[in-house]
Amino acid sequence: MTTLLQVKDLHVQFPAAGSGLFDLRQRKVSAVNGASLELKAGETLGLVGESGCGKSTLARAILHLNETAGGQILFDGIDMAHGSKADIARLRHETAMIFQDPYTALNPRQSIGQILAEVLRVQRKVPAQQVEARVAELLNLVGLRPELADRKPRSLSGGQCQRVGIARALAIEPRLIVADECVAALDVSIQGQIINLLLELRERMDLALLFITHDLTVVRRLCDRVAVMYLGRIVEEGPVRDVFDSPRHPYTAALIQSIADIDPARRLPEQPLPGEPPSPLHLPSGCAFHPRCRHALPVCRETSPPTHSLGARRYTCVHPEPLY
Numbered sequence: 001m002t003t004l005l006q007v008k009d010l011h012v013q014f015p016a017a018g019s020g021l022f023d024l025r026q027r028k029v030s031a032v033n034g035a036s037l038e039l040k041a042g043e044t045l046g047l048v049g050e051s052g053c054g055k056s057t058l059a060r061a062i063l064h065l066n067e068t069a070g071g072q073i074l075f076d077g078i079d080m081a082h083g084s085k086a087d088i089a090r091l092r093h094e095t096a097m098i099f100q101d102p103y104t105a106l107n108p109r110q111s112i113g114q115i116l117a118e119v120l121r122v123q124r125k126v127p128a129q130q131v132e133a134r135v136a137e138l139l140n141l142v143g144l145r146p147e148l149a150d151r152k153p154r155s156l157s158g159g160q161c162q163r164v165g166i167a168r169a170l171a172i173e174p175r176l177i178v179a180d181e182c183v184a185a186l187d188v189s190i191q192g193q194i195i196n197l198l199l200e201l202r203e204r205m206d207l208a209l210l211f212i213t214h215d216l217t218v219v220r221r222l223c224d225r226v227a228v229m230y231l232g233r234i235v236e237e238g239p240v241r242d243v244f245d246s247p248r249h250p251y252t253a254a255l256i257q258s259i260a261d262i263d264p265a266r267r268l269p270e271q272p273l274p275g276e277p278p279s280p281l282h283l284p285s286g287c288a289f290h291p292r293c294r295h296a297l298p299v300c301r302e303t304s305p306p307t308h309s310l311g312a313r314r315y316t317c318v319h320p321e322p323l324y
């Protein structure tokens with residue numbers, strides 16, 4: 001499989017709330033702080049981590065919706081973080097996003113048919129006389145009746161709306177879809193249906209999917225690989241089964257422990273570890289995880305941990321050997 005996306009040592013910063021635009025000592029929020037990951041064509045990568053760790057910011061940077069402060073985002077080998085207008089235009093033609101809240105993601109004044117037709121027109125996917133047929137085809141593809149084309153988003157259920165959101169992403173015929181918490185707002189049974197739909201679409205099309213979630217059970221079901229994010233960095237990454245069976249990073253282990261202990265079907269709690277996740281405004285020195293890590297050594301306070309490779313797996317910790 002060829003590598004479609006390569007993120008290397010990416011940094012994204014925001015001005016901290018309260019510091020003025022002309023404040024010379026303007027403080028920065030390091031939302032993404034040296035994140036690296038890879039996604040191959042046709043592969044599904046889960047991106048997990050506590051709320052606020054930088055998942056959405058990383059996703060938006062990949063789609064060129066956030067400015068970056070350093071690092072590279074190679075899409076098909078071209079660095080989009082420093083891409084030309086033509087490169088970014090190509091990125092827009094080959095990537096799509098599915099959002100968390102299907103209602104606010106759809107224009108309430110347009111009908112479902114108009115929403116999908118607009119993407120087809122803007123992206124020049126089919127000739128004008130074929131737009132209607134393609135809209136019907138897209139609705140079919142996501143398991144909706146073509147008659148729904150005349151309806152407005154508010155007359156649909158949350159699950160139906162999210163199917164429209166997926167149809168809109170597919171209208172682009174993208175090579176990469178980024179789904180940011182796209183089932184989090186749905187009832188559990190509807191979540192299952194949407195996951196099944198994504199599994200089916202992934203089989204039928206050669207789609208790469210970056211699936212952001214804080215639900216590890218969904219990752220286990222849907223994803224080939226998983227990347228675990230902590231305070232702006234990927235701390236462990238690898239095939240789902242390897243990572244779930246024998247986590248190497250203490251943070252990954254804590255996340256997995258927190259679902260295994262309670263009930264395998266349960267969602268990952270927002271706070272799986274003791275203590276608050278530290279703020280990206282004041283990143284801890286050395287390994288960012290050391291204040292919450294029960295395996296921390298004095299050195300973890302001072303220096304960044306090394307990255308180890310183990311087969312298809314990478315993890316960044318001072319301990320190269322299994323701790324669990």
Ligand SMILES: Nc1ncnc2c1ncn2[C@@H]1O[C@H](COP(=O)(O)OP(=O)(O)O)[C@@H](O)[C@H]1O
Binds near residue numbers: 049051056
């Ligand atoms: N537009 C923004 N301006 C300032 N800070 C932001 C902005 N977007 C995100 N952040 C901050 O960046 C950090 C990461 O946020 P986010 O990427 O949304 O995390 P996640 O998706 O993992 O919950 C948080 O501390 C958040 O408050």
Ligand SMILES: [Mg+2]
Binds near residue numbers: 056057180
């Ligand atoms: Mg988010």
